[in-house]
Amino acid sequence: MKRVAVIGDGGWGTALATVLQANGHHVTVWGPFADYIGEIMAARENRKFLPGVKLPPEIQWTADRAEAAKNADAWVLAVPSKFYEEVVASFRPFADKNTHAISVTKGLDRKTHRRMSEMAADLLRGGPIVALTGPSHAEEVARGIPTAVVAACEDHARAEFVQELFSNPRFRVYTTDDTVGAELGGCLKNVIAIAVGVSDGIGFGDNTRAALITRGLAEMKRLGCALGAHAETFSGLSGMGDLIVTCTSRLSRNRAVGEKLGRGQSIESILAGMEQVAEGVANSASALALAEAHGVEVPITQEVNDVIHRGKNPKLAVQALLTRDPRPERDSP
Numbered sequence: 221m222k223r224v225a226v227i228g229d230g231g232w233g234t235a236l237a238t239v240l241q242a243n244g245h246h247v248t249v250w251g252p253f254a255d256y257i258g259e260i261m262a263a264r265e266n267r268k269f270l271p272g273v274k275l276p277p278e279i280q281w282t283a284d285r286a287e288a289a290k291n292a293d294a295w296v297l298a299v300p301s302k303f304y305e306e307v308v309a310s311f312r313p314f315a316d317k318n319t320h321a322i323s324v325t326k327g328l329d330r331k332t333h334r335r336m337s338e339m340a341a342d343l344l345r346g347g348p349i350v351a352l353t354g355p356s357h358a359e360e361v362a363r364g365i366p367t368a369v370v371a372a373c374e375d376h377a378r379a380e381f382v383q384e385l386f387s388n389p390r391f392r393v394y395t396t397d398d399t400v401g402a403e404l405g406g407c408l409k410n411v412i413a414i415a416v417g418v419s420d421g422i423g424f425g426d427n428t429r430a431a432l433i434t435r436g437l438a439e440m441k442r443l444g445c446a447l448g449a450h451a452e453t454f455s456g457l458s459g460m461g462d463l464i465v466t467c468t469s470r471l472s473r474n475r476a477v478g479e480k481l482g483r484g485q486s487i488e489s490i491l492a493g494m495e496q497v498a499e500g501v502a503n504s505a506s507a508l509a510l511a512e513a514h515g516v517e518v519p520i521t522q523e524v525n526d527v528i529h530r531g532k533n534p535k536l537a538v539q540a541l542l543t544r545d546p547r548p549e550r551d552s553p
Contacts, residue, residue, distance in 0.1 A: 222245045222293040223245070226249040227296065235270060235362040236361070237275075237279050247280065249281050251281070286314060294321075294322060301325055312344055322385075328510075353405065357469060366390050367391050368393075370394050372397070405453065405458040408521070409463040410500030412467060413467045414477055414504065417472075417478020422483075433463060435520060508521050
């Protein structure tokens with residue numbers, strides 16, 4: 221049995237806490253607001269972020285950082301990218317070189333465009349950070365729906381530690397040393413899912429959805445490889461796997477944002493009505509900035525960014541994609 225601190229009381233942190241508790245670990249979940257933590261403890265339900273899931277009484281809840289971090293063998297960093305730097309930095313006084321930090325946030329920093337594990341490594345000044353990612357809706361994980369994910373770290377022993385920590389008959393964990401590819405897959409697929417949602421919202425069909433998913437994967441791989449990832453990673457769980465589930469599921473927040481955009485709703489009104497975060501909204505700008513810095517073409521990401529951040533009409537964005545200059549399907553080596 222390990223002592224695990226889950227830093228972040230959102231849906232994903234809560235779902236992972238249930239997995240860890242089911243595996244026999246001592247789990248404490250930290251959240252920033254004591255009043256809401258009290259509500260969760262009283263109801264044994266995270267009504268705001270994971271409604272309808274009764275939480276095991278063995279999971280501990282706290283708004284006290286020192287209490288959450290005390291004697292923890294591992295930290296699960298489950299904070300939205302918008303608040304990631306501030307929250308992780310606030311836990312630095314409690315970290316040491318033996319702390320196993322596991323980043324589960326699928327986002328990019330809005331200012332520096334860095335991956336979350338890069339930020340956590342600098343903020344905590346400890347060992348390598350493991351990124352846990354893949355096709356995994358919190359709502360399904362918390363209900364024991366069979367799921368497979370990837371633990372990514374250049375330190376194989378740390379990846380195996382996380383694999384053993386989380387694995388059970390309903391939550392299978394693979395390992396990889398390609399942290400760059402695994403994390404970028406989790407970030408970039410959110411942007412493509414918004415594009416698919418826009419297409420569905422406009423009223424286009426399966427052909428369009430398939431084209432966007434396929435060409436979206438091509439640009440994810442193109443940008444990822446330019447940043448040092450392995451091409452084959454994007455054919456795996458953290459690439460194609462996560463892309464499929466995020467682009468096709470009714471549980472996908474990013475796809476839902478796109479669908480509302482396609483129906484003519486403004487991004488401001490969409491976000492105002494959401495409790496949870498759709499990381500692809502901010503990721504579109506960060507991914508585009510990375511692509512421009514490395515001279516990589518990402519036409520779908522470009523159009524999503526223009527719709528969200530520049531007010532472009534979604535139908536004009538689709539037209540722009542379809543009227544690009546003809547080119548071969550496969551990129552030149």
